[in-house]
Amino acid sequence: MKYRTAFVRLSWAAFYGVLLLTGGLTVGYFAPRRWNLSAQSCNEKPYRIFVAGDGMHVDLIVPVQNSVFDWRSFLDPRQIGRDTQDNYTYLQMGWGDRKWYIETPSWDQVNYLDIFRVLFAPGNRTVLHLRGYTTFPTHSNVKFSCIGVDQAEYLKLVDFMKSSFQRDPNGKPIHLKAGTAENSGFYEATGYYSALRTCNTWSAEALDRANVPTPLWSALAPAVMLHVQRACPCDSL
Numbered sequence: 001m002k003y004r005t006a007f008v009r010l011s012w013a014a015f016y017g018v019l020l021l022t023g024g025l026t027v028g029y030f031a032p033r034r035w036n037l038s039a040q041s042c043n044e045k046p047y048r049i050f051v052a053g054d055g056m057h058v059d060l061i062v063p064v065q066n067s068v069f070d071w072r073s074f075l076d077p078r079q080i081g082r083d084t085q086d087n088y089t090y091l092q093m094g095w096g097d098r099k100w101y102i103e104t105p106s107w108d109q110v111n112y113l114d115i116f117r118v119l120f121a122p123g124n125r126t127v128l129h130l131r132g133y134t135t136f137p138t139h140s141n142v143k144f145s146c147i148g149v150d151q152a153e154y155l156k157l158v159d160f161m162k163s164s165f166q167r168d169p170n171g172k173p174i175h176l177k178a179g180t181a182e183n184s185g186f187y188e189a190t191g192y193y194s195a196l197r198t199c200n201t202w203s204a205e206a207l208d209r210a211n212v213p214t215p216l217w218s219a220l221a222p223a224v225m226l227h228v229q230r231a232c233p234c235d236s237l
Helices: 002-030 098-103 112-120 151-163 199-209 221-231
Strands: 047-053 058-063 090-097 126-133 143-149 175-178 184-188
Touching (some): 047 221, 143 221, 151 199
Antiparallel strands (some): 058 090
């Protein structure tokens, strides 16, 4: 009888723990990280940040060059992938687990044991995945949002993205290898991947630096896209 009572108490404690965690994550999904941000029209601020979400992963897209920053001063677009283009107009960037990104080119090749590792094992090394485009990318399974920001906000985003690259003694990003697409490549990144800091968390952190609305809990791509879409729908896409 004593053991049965202890088991019942433990079961109820586990139930309430799961209920509390689920409730907390639900609140974090819908609650904004900052409550004082208001929606902005893309026409009100001169600089553009594009956010691409496919339901599982969120990437950031920025112009290669605008009036305040030229990415060619930081990295060589000809070294991103195998096509050695030097006329890209947009860069798409995402951060994530190094082994997953490099060894899992598509979702149908996912090793489910690897999911446990990237979420719960400590010290997972990371990479930045870059793709260069001569025109704005369009993909049927990807949703795009455009964010209008001012100069200071845009430069804060750029500084965050630059700080995510590991650099060689000359201060240049460390290129690891070309990606599966002709216009893609991998760079050594800072930070470690886990359930507490996912690829979508990185994108949300970058957007937050630019005062773009993001969710309190940003591990899931739909949560990030939900708040971004409220910020500034882009009429041109």
